[in-house]
Amino acid sequence: MSKSIRKQLIDALSQADGQFLSGQSLADVIGCSRTAIWKHIEDLRKSGFELEAVRKKGYRIISKPDQLTENEILLGLETESMGRHILYFETTVSTQIIAHQAAVDGAPEGTLIIAEEQTGGKGRMARSWHSSKQKGIWMSLIIRPQLTLDKAPQFTLIAAIAAARAIEGVTGLEPEIKWPNDLLFNGKKLTGILTELQAEADKINFVVIGVGINVNQNEEDFPPFVRGLATSLAIESGTNISRTALTQSFLKNFERYYHLYIEKGFAPLKIIWESYAASIGKNIIAKTVTGEITGKAIGITDNGVLKIQDHGGNIHHVYSADIEI
Ligand code: BTN
Incomplete structure (x- = not known):
């Protein structure tokens, strides 16, 4: 199916704002036959568009599928740079891989790579990240x-704060952050963040911040080994959540806190981060590559490094670990 006819048809019907457009006028504008319009209308229905067809009036959109296309995100986006340049995929292996290549090729700051589905979503510590179609934000x-x-x-x-603020603003749910980057609700994982970067000598070239938010999954949408450990905003709130609104809010919040960080440093962000922290003040086990540290999480340093006080009173600085609370 030709993408350009499909895209032009969606654009024309969307811009008509619920008014009917005749098959002939659509065919004239797009430059194809009425039969082609009819075939594409059927294909759009199969993709989840609800379309009304009335004799002598034509077609109109009743509702669109919940998609995170460039048009949907840009409409109502309140940022200067974050998400102003978007690469959208119905399906891809991992948005991290696309983003890395785009950054190497010179993509500007704020470029967003977003997919309805990932077939090889990447998590931290070389784990996989389950990214089912149109159920979350990848x-x-x-x-x-x-x-x-x-x-x-x-x-x-900073990304964890932005995701927590966006979730609170759009759903009213108050997630907790488990150091460094998991967002939890009732102890189950709502959101994961994977930060990767390229640097030369000691200077950062670019950072790719990968965010996966579980939005509209049911329990059955999670693979069996994840059930019980993961949850979604729909499960916790009892209602479907707009992925577009959540994406826009994340971008707005990220831009706000990123600017604050560039202007004032990490100190004000540390206070906000600690207000969401699930593990601070609790006894935890930190599983690092060199072994386990057991003790009380007493806070983070000005560089975001976790501080743990062990039972002998010694303070450990943990740069990377899996945390058990
Ligand atoms: C984790 O908690 O282990 C981090 C998960 C990060 C998942 C996101 S989904 C979008 C982006 N693309 C990926 O392949 N991974 C990140």
């Missing part, structure tokens, strides 16, 4: 901070 954002490498972990924490 996106990667490119930023180009003029900073040194040691600042990189802070972007994960």
